[in-house]
Amino acid sequence: MPVIRVPVNTRRCQLLGLTGSAALAAGGVAVGAVPVREALAPQSGAAAIGLAAVYFGLVLLIAAWALLGRTIRGPEAPSPRTLLLTLALWAAPLLIAPPLFSRDVYSYLAQGAMVEAQIDVYAHGPSRLGGPLTAEVAPIWQHTPTPYGPVFLGCAAAIAEFARSELSAGILAMRAVALLGVALMVLCLPVLARHCGADPRTALWLGAVNPLVLLHLVGGAHNDAVMLGLLGAGLVAALGRWPVLGAALVTLAALVKAPAALGLLAVALLWARRLDGGFPRLRAALATLGTAAAATAAATALAGTGYGWIAALDTPVSPQNWSLTSSLGRMTGAVLRGLGSGLDEFAVPAWHLLGLAATALAVLAFWKRHHLRRPVYALGLSLAAVAILGPAIRPWYVLWGLFLIAAAAPSGSVRLRRASAVLSGVLALAVMPSGFAPDDNQLLIAVGGSTLGVVALWCAYKLTVRASRAADKAPRPPRDSSTGDSSTGDSSTGVRRDARDTRPLGSTA
Numbered sequence: 001m002p003v004i005r006v007p008v009n010t011r012r013c014q015l016l017g018l019t020g021s022a023a024l025a026a027g028g029v030a031v032g033a034v035p036v037r038e039a040l041a042p043q044s045g046a047a048a049i050g051l052a053a054v055y056f057g058l059v060l061l062i063a064a065w066a067l068l069g070r071t072i073r074g075p076e077a078p079s080p081r082t083l084l085l086t087l088a089l090w091a092a093p094l095l096i097a098p099p100l101f102s103r104d105v106y107s108y109l110a111q112g113a114m115v116e117a118q119i120d121v122y123a124h125g126p127s128r129l130g131g132p133l134t135a136e137v138a139p140i141w142q143h144t145p146t147p148y149g150p151v152f153l154g155c156a157a158a159i160a161e162f163a164r165s166e167l168s169a170g171i172l173a174m175r176a177v178a179l180l181g182v183a184l185m186v187l188c189l190p191v192l193a194r195h196c197g198a199d200p201r202t203a204l205w206l207g208a209v210n211p212l213v214l215l216h217l218v219g220g221a222h223n224d225a226v227m228l229g230l231l232g233a234g235l236v237a238a239l240g241r242w243p244v245l246g247a248a249l250v251t252l253a254a255l256v257k258a259p260a261a262l263g264l265l266a267v268a269l270l271w272a273r274r275l276d277g278g279f280p281r282l283r284a285a286l287a288t289l290g291t292a293a294a295a296t297a298a299a300t301a302l303a304g305t306g307y308g309w310i311a312a313l314d315t316p317v318s319p320q321n322w323s324l325t326s327s328l329g330r331m332t333g334a335v336l337r338g339l340g341s342g343l344d345e346f347a348v349p350a351w352h353l354l355g356l357a358a359t360a361l362a363v364l365a366f367w368k369r370h371h372l373r374r375p376v377y378a379l380g381l382s383l384a385a386v387a388i389l390g391p392a393i394r395p396w397y398v399l400w401g402l403f404l405i406a407a408a409a410p411s412g413s414v415r416l417r418r419a420s421a422v423l424s425g426v427l428a429l430a431v432m433p434s435g436f437a438p439d440d441n442q443l444l445i446a447v448g449g450s451t452l453g454v455v456a457l458w459c460a461y462k463l464t465v466r467a468s469r470a471a472d473k474a475p476r477p478p479r480d481s482s483t484g485d486s487s488t489g490d491s492s493t494g495v496r497r498d499a500r501d502t503r504p505l506g507s508t509a
Contacts, residue, residue, distance in 0.1 A: 008067050009071065009076070010068065010071055010082055010086070013064045013068040013086070014089055014090075016063065017060070017065065017068070017086065017089070017090045018093070019057075020056075020062075020063075020064060021061055021094060022057070023056050023060065024053070024054050024058060024093070024094070024097075024219075024433075025057075025093035025096065026053055026057075026097075027049075027056075027057060027433070028054060028097045028098055028219070028433050029050065029098060030049065030050025031432075031434055032099060032100045032101075032433045033098060033103045033105070033435045034098045034099075035167055036136060039434075051433070051445045051446060052448055052452065054433045055446045055447075055448075055453065056452050057453070058215075058429055058450070059449075059450050059453025060456070060457070061214070062425045062428055063457050064090075065425075066421070066425065068083075068086065069205055069206075069421065072202055072205055077201060078201065080200050083209055084186060086209055087204075087214075094214060094219040095179075097219060098171075099219070099220060099221060099435075100216075100219035100433050101215055101219060101433055102220045102394070102431070102435040103138045104220065104221075104435075105174050105175075105222075106137050107126060107137050107141050108221075109156065109163040109170045110126035110129055110133050110137050111148070112157040112158070113129055113157075114129050115153050115156065115160075115303070116157045116160050120306075121145060121308075122306070122312040123145055123308065124145060125141065125143035126142055133164075133167070136167070138436075144315060145315055146309075146312060146315070147257075147309065148223065148309065149256055149309050150255055150299050150303035150309065151256050152256040153303055154303035154305070155177055155226070174221050177221075177223075178221040179218065179225075181217070181223075181224075181225030181226035181228060181230075182218060182225050184228075184229025185208055185225070186208050187232075187233075188229070188232030188235070189203045189204050189207050189208055189232070190204065192232065192235060192404070192407035192408060193407045193408070195376075196374065196407060198407060198409060199411070202406070203407045205406075206405075206417060206420060207402060207405075207406030207407060208406075210399070210402070211425065212395055212398065212402075215428055216395060216396035216399075217396065217399070223256055224257065224396050224397070224399060224400070226256050227253045227254075227260050227400075228403050230249050230250070231249075231253040231260045231263050232407075234246045234247070234250035234263060234267065235266060235379075238250075238270040239270060241274075244287075244291055247264065247267045247271070247292055247295070248292075250264055251264070251291070252295060255296065255299050258309075259387075259400055262379055262383060262386070264288050264292055265371075265375070266375040266376055266378070266379045269371055269375040271284035321391070322393070323355075324388060325348075325352050325355035325389065325391055326348060326391060326392070328351045329350065329351035332347040333348060356389075358389050359385050359389040362385040363382040363385060363386075366378045367382065374410070376408040377409060377410070380401045380402075380403070380404030380405040380407075380409070381401060384398070384401025386400065386401075387401060395428070398423060398424070398427060405420060429450065
């Protein structure tokens with residue numbers, strides 16, 4: 001039996017992804033991270049339908065993204081402009097949906113209100129603020145100081161005014177800030193890819209159209225979007241002729257979230273390439289550090305938050321965090337308790353220390369191997385190691401490294417890109433739309449919605465195969481041996497005409 005190749009084109013991918021995104025947004029109205037006064041009881045029928053719709057939409061969206069990746073490798077690859085249009089099309093339903101997959105946006109608003117009220121966010125959690133806004137923060141973070149830097153807290157404080165009068169206005173404003181970060185990412189990706197010798201279309205597909213970007217940076221309005229946008233802009237400036245601007249922008253990214261500070265290594269190496277004379281790396285390193293110090297002092301003075309974020313970097317992670325080292329620590333602790341050992345309480349801290357040591361070794365290895373030719377790629381691998389081996393992980397943390405790996409990975413790194421794509425698809429399904437851990441009933445509904453999505457995709461595939469076979473079996477018009485064109489004849493008149501001629505018989509030109 002001949003193999004039927006199902007045609008895949010960009011328009012079909014766009015429509016499939018839009019259907020998934022719309023179903024996800026519609027379901028999120030019922031089961032997303034909505035304000036507590038609007039939340040439905042998890043046992044209600046509307047909540048069950050909404051949760052099933054979310055996972056149905058997720059499966060369709062992930063499938064559309066995977067198929068779009070096939071078109072990039074095909075003979076009719078979409079242009080970067082088409083990929084950006086696809087991103088906008090898939091993101092549109094999420095813009096009007098409630099926050100999804102996390103309640104962090106409420107924490108951002110509460111922290112901004114604390115800064116505005118001159119409460120030390122590095123010493124106190126949102127519970128110190130009190131009021132209705134604090135009630136929206138997830139209980140696990142109520143008493144936790146923030147680890148975010150002054151750049152982001154300054155933005156959050158400016159937005160907090162909107163949240164006081166109308167919570168939905170504050171959420172929209174915070175989402176607008178995240179969208180600005182995503183826009184910067186989108187602008188930087190093709191430029192970084194061209195500088196690093198990568199395909200801009202593949203970079204946009206993996207680093208921007210990625211479901212994790214849509215779900216968590218657009219849908220969840222996470223501040224990682226701002227961090228990555230500023231980091232990408234700083235690297236673009238450093239690759240160009242503006243290393244001072246590059247160092248300043250990367251510093252601002254680190255003053256949103258600290259992991260971006262690793263980008264200063266890439267800026268220093270890129271800056272050293274432009275210096276003549278002796279000790280170019282030392283001079284570039286000193287210049288980068290001086291620029292970073294000046295930018296930090298200016299941003300901190302403008303935000304008025306002080307330098308407490310340095311001490312707050314060791315903010316404790318949630319006890320049930322499912323990072324690799326936390327999971328191994330809990331497993332080890334369970335084994336030690338079963339053996340009657342009193343050392344079980346040290347298992348998680350010990351694994352966290354091992355993870356930090358492994359991260360340091362991995363970062364050193366990446367920079368040693370790639371610092372000369374591919375510093376941006378070394379930075380991407382390093383940020384991926386920080387996210388995966390660190391004491392805490394969320395699905396959107398993977399974007400720290402993935403954003404730069406998409407733009408700078410060598411053309412031969414097919415396995416790495418494929419593994420990154422698979423990981424993105426898996427993590428897109430890993431978090432409930434409410435941001436809370438699921439119970440058994442919710443897990444069953446989520447599996448049911450995902451299964452329904454798979455069934456819908458299978459039915460669509462079978463219908464497409466059937467249509468392809470029918471097209472192959474359809475009789476074709478005879479071919480004129482003299483002209484090589486398909487033609488049809490009128491037996492009563494002896495007139496032959498081209499098959500493409502749609503005029504009625506007997507008509508004249």
